[in-house]
Amino acid sequence: MPVGISRGYEPGRILLQLPISQIGTKHRDLSQNESDPELRNASVALSEAVAEFALNHGEAAVQLAREARDIFQETSEGRSDATRVLMVALTDVESRQEAIQLGEAALLGLTSPDSDAEKRRRALVLQSLAEAAAFRCRGELRTKAVSWAEEAIAIQKDLGDKIMEGYANLAMASALIQKGVKAHQRKHYQRSIKALKLALELFAPSEASDAAPELSALARSGEARALHGLASACGRLEDFRSSVSRAREAAAIWQELGYRMEEALELEFLARLQLQLGQYKEGRKSGEEALKIFIGLKLSIWQGVTLRTLVKALLRGKKVKEARKLVNRRMALFKEAEDMVGICGALDATAEVVMAEGDAVQAAELLKEAVKKGKETKMKDRQFRKYEATMTAEQANFYLQGQKYDDALQHAKNAFYLFEKMDCQVEMATTLSTMVMAHLCLEHPQQALEDTKRAIRIYEGLNDKKGEGLAWINHCSGLTKMGDFDEAMKVAHKARDIFASQKLLIGEGQSLDHLSSLHMTSGDFAKSATCAKRARQIFNEAACFRQEAFMAWAEAEALFGLAQSQAEDFKSDQELPEVCTKASEAAEESLRLARDADDELLMMHSMQVVAKTRIMCFRHWEAGPLVDESLEIAQKNSQRMEEASLWLLKAQICICDGEDDKAKENAIKSRDIFEEVGNDQGMEQAREIIDGDYLRQQREEDERGITSATPMAMMPSESQMYGSGGIGGRSGGPGPGQPPMAMAQAPAPSAAAPAVPPPKGGPTLKQIEETVQDIAMSLIGADDLEMDAALMDAGLDSLASVEFQNTLTKEFRGVPMPSTLMFDFPTSKEIAQHIKDNFRG
Structure with missing residues (x-):
């Protein structure tokens, strides 16, 4: 069972990879025409493996793909197909190391590197390796994932297969996005966007217009996957408007193709983006559509994930009673079906509702119960430990919001210890942030400073x-x-x-x-x-x-x-x-x-x-x-x-x-x-x-x-x-149950102090100089700036100078700001004097 019941489970791994559905269709057809009983059985097993994978039955898919691969040992094409399906299934059940070992062995088994058929098989294995190594692997493997994808791209380009070249670009983009997720560096997202835009060009109708219908569908599916990738990368770069737009386009394509699973994943992702933009009604609608599809597909993992997203949309739209009814109804259905994964997801979502109702202690208890129930699922040991650590960290956040600062600090420390044992660096640093807030609320500023230094060291190590x-x-x-x-x-x-x-x-x-x-x-x-x-x-x-x-x-x-x-x-x-x-x-x-x-x-x-x-x-x-x-x-x-x-x-x-x-x-x-x-x-x-x-x-x-x-x-x-x-x-702003902030109280004028008007002639020259300096320093990024310093020489580039002039125009309405301002008045002092001389209020 994938670790889908944990928070933050991304659809990216599924939506950015080359689908295996074509392999299933191909071998279902072969099984009807194959005269050799053994090969027919192998094709049947492989088509069934793909079907089980589509139903989220990862372990069953692994077993069937193994059977098919063993039978196909002497058949190159069949063995290549079975290897692909097996690697994808192993990755899905978190057996990435085995998937990578299998792929590397398959590369060594290729004996005719000059033939087009062997080149295609090599490219497919390389892409499978890139997909397996991109998610939840250590840094060196994510770096390898990029290299494997680059080699796959080169091979497909040499073969002239534009559609498969596009999918290889998706694999590289996926690896780059994950590199950025694990250690935010803008360059990774920018490279991924470049690869995704190239993939879109390769999937364009003009490139696939003469292709067979199944290849046209593959190209159209690739287009939706590239749009999803762009939505993800743009979101990471905080361009949420573009992110929402791309996700909407992708969802429309999935619906057009009739790919219900992918459509639901995209809608859930879209709902979270809409919440980020404050579009609570739209987020609710997207979440409801996604949940309806997941219920129809009987995918309890994604029902739980989507339920929590939908609850957040309802709560932010001040629909607490509706959120309570929803979680109660879903919990009852999961219990009736004895669906432990669904129960865990419902407990998580219910905790959000209880927190909104103002009971932080009860919300934290629900997360503890979810962890206990999680032991009864088929999660592997590391999956469960990561889930436990994540939920413990969330309990700390609930206690913090509920002003139970000692409990918040203790749970944050426990979560940090659990993450540290797994060497989850980013999660360790994030948990330190919760510890810092608890320390500040408990009047422990020195301990807070020590913890921030620890977090800074971690982030510096990750760059x-x-x-x-x-x-x-x-x-x-x-x-x-x-x-x-x-x-x-x-x-x-x-x-x-x-x-x-x-x-x-x-x-x-x-x-x-x-x-x-x-x-x-x-x-x-x-x-x-x-x-x-x-x-x-x-x-x-x-x-x-x-x-x-x-x-x-x-x-x-x-x-x-x-x-x-x-x-x-x-x-x-x-x-x-x-x-x-x-x-x-x-x-x-x-x-x-x-x-x-x-x-x-x-x-x-x-x-x-x-x-x-x-x-x-x-x-x-x-x-x-x-x-x-x-x-x-x-x-x-x-x-x-x-x-x-x-x-x-x-x-x-x-x-x-x-x-x-x-x-x-x-x-x-x-x-x-x-x-x-x-x-x-x-x-x-x-x-x-x-x-x-x-x-x-x-x-x-x-x-x-x-x-x-x-x-x-x-x-x-x-x-x-x-x-x-x-x-x-x-700027986090006020919120119910929010802990008191750490800022020292600002000295306020006495309640009896009379109001004092400014000089009748508008602001003084000194006031104007200070304002001009502040705006200039904010754009240059300097802590200090001489009044007589030439601003262009001090670092105010041409783009910033335009913003500088626009800001001055808004700040000093009525003062003429010529297009040659920076040349006519190169220093802050000269600009301030120009404003003073022309000020009309």
């Missing part, structure tokens, strides 16, 4: 830049927790440089998120806003719309902080300062994006910042309904810190309305919750209202004739709710 970048982000979290903000800033820049070098948008966005948060902590709201804005653009480009919405909220908070820090006393009948207008517009945009993302908690936070900016802009009466709606969400989701912040905000609205008694009542509610969660800053802000300090200051200002905008300090919970969130970064 896995993506993993290394993620580990540095975790390291940034630990440093931030320890209060070493300068070093954390350097590490965040280092992570960003790594991701930028690999063109990994999500990682770069996460790094910018951390930088934004660190700048916020240091009180540099302008830089915080710049980093958040760039991260928002990156997440939009990567089609990560929830993260985009989150960074819009972060940008709005930073701009609000900037307005608070710059706003001097100004009167309600005066023109609103531009810095306040920008903050208000950013807040409205963040709420729009949060609503588009349909993220309730994110909407809660966005409504808060909208409410604060409206109060600051003398529209406090518009803030009340937003605060009430946010408060309802906070109470429903047990977000106590946010509830306290919202009661404080209600108190400040009451002050604007002259309802001092109500203000004190709300401030007392706020103070009590802040005391419960241990937030001293929040307690102090509430106390100022309760004791009347704030009101006394207001009266003094009134006596002096000052009518200031009601000050709205940064909510005490915001900076610590979404500080360095480990792998997910702050």
Whole structure:
């Protein structure tokens, strides 16, 4: 039984390999016409082996293929066919070493290397070797897989067999993708994409138009396989839009050909891609179609995998009750059929539902039960140990989400030990990430830093830049927790440089998120806003719309902080300062994006910042309904810190309305919750209202004739709710049951501090210079840059200069930016002066 009940089982091995169905058809026909009884029996056995393989009966396929191969010993073509089927079946039941040994022996048995027939047999064996070595093998074998595939390509090209040359390219692409999976290196995916595009050309109708019908079907099938490969490679490079498009094309071809198994595999894969894009309804539809097919084919392994994907789609679409009904129904059917593999899959999916219902302990117990049931399946020893380690690691994640940090740490350590015994390097490093988050939540920053260093060493040994970048982000979290903000800033820049070098948008966005948060902590709201804005653009480009919405909220908070820090006393009948207008517009945009993302908690936070900016802009009466709606969400989701912040905000609205008694009542509610969660800053802000300090200051200002905008300090919970969130970064965003983030609390202005408007003439030259420098450094990837340095010489290439000019145009609306900007004003200082001279607001 393949290890299909474990998480992350990819369809790639099946969908990227040369099918053996043609061999089955060929020998079924031969068995009807063969006069030799022995050869007829061999053909019958081989056709039955292919049929058993199609039913996912791997062991039966192996036995029948062995029988056929033994009989075909003296028949070259029959022995070659049987060898191919046997190698594929052995690979399917995880007997890769035997499959590879069989293939290498078959190569040595070829005695007429110059004949076309022997060349074809050699190419087929080489391709079988490449397919067997590509998945779940050590690095040296994956390297061999590429070499074997390259030799097969050369032979098929020499023979002029375009269809088989296309399939050999698929084998090479498969090996390259797996090399990238085990140690993310962009070059592997780029090479695989090149091979897949070449395969598409070779499978094109014009190339196969004169072929027999069965070969035309083989070419059409190859086209679908190449599209699947492109979907997989594009997804690994974070081009999810292209990935979804390719997978849809492939699914349509499988349906056209009537290949139900392949269609279902593609649909399940498509569903996961759609979830990545936030297309929950589409993902649900794809998952439902895939599950229906797998049920019809009676493939319990893939029913379990698809069930979990479908449950995720339902949960993300807030259909918890429907997800519960689905898993209960499937579990009952699996138990009735005594299908142990199906039961394991249903337990895994049920754990997801229970976690969404808020019971992390019960969810973890279900995974433990799945491991116990897994012992009763036909998994081989190593398969079971890998499954056990994977499920133990997932239990740790459940405990982490449920804020059971000691349990999370212990299970992560257990999973790490299990992976270490199997020398699963990538999984070891990934599990260290969970350990780091548990340490941070348990206030063990030093241990967290030690574990991030261990993970970095593993990734460096693998030359896995993506993993290394993620580990540095975790390291940034630990440093931030320890209060070493300068070093954390350097590490965040280092992570960003790594991701930028690999063109990994999500990682770069996460790094910018951390930088934004660190700048916020240091009180540099302008830089915080710049980093958040760039991260928002990156997440939009990567089609990560929830993260985009989150960074819009972060940008709005930073701009609000900037307005608070710059706003001097100004009167309600005066023109609103531009810095306040920008903050208000950013807040409205963040709420729009949060609503588009349909993220309730994110909407809660966005409504808060909208409410604060409206109060600051003398529209406090518009803030009340937003605060009430946010408060309802906070109470429903047990977000106590946010509830306290919202009661404080209600108190400040009451002050604007002259309802001092109500203000004190709300401030007392706020103070009590802040005391419960241990937030001293929040307690102090509430106390100022309760004791009347704030009101006394207001009266003094009134006596002096000052009518200031009601000050709205940064909510005490915001900076610590979404500080360095480990792998997910702050841009992981809020989520139910999410552990508190590690970011130190940002110093917020006093609740009684008056707002200060910017100078009437717009931003100062110094402010413009800082903004220009920040944008330039972000594009160059530099930590420092002289104002008089020529930007083109400092590393701003022609492509980046276009983005630089576009960003400046958006940042300083109304300022003319000539196409010769970089030549007319080569330095940051000259560009800033040009902007200042032409600024109109």
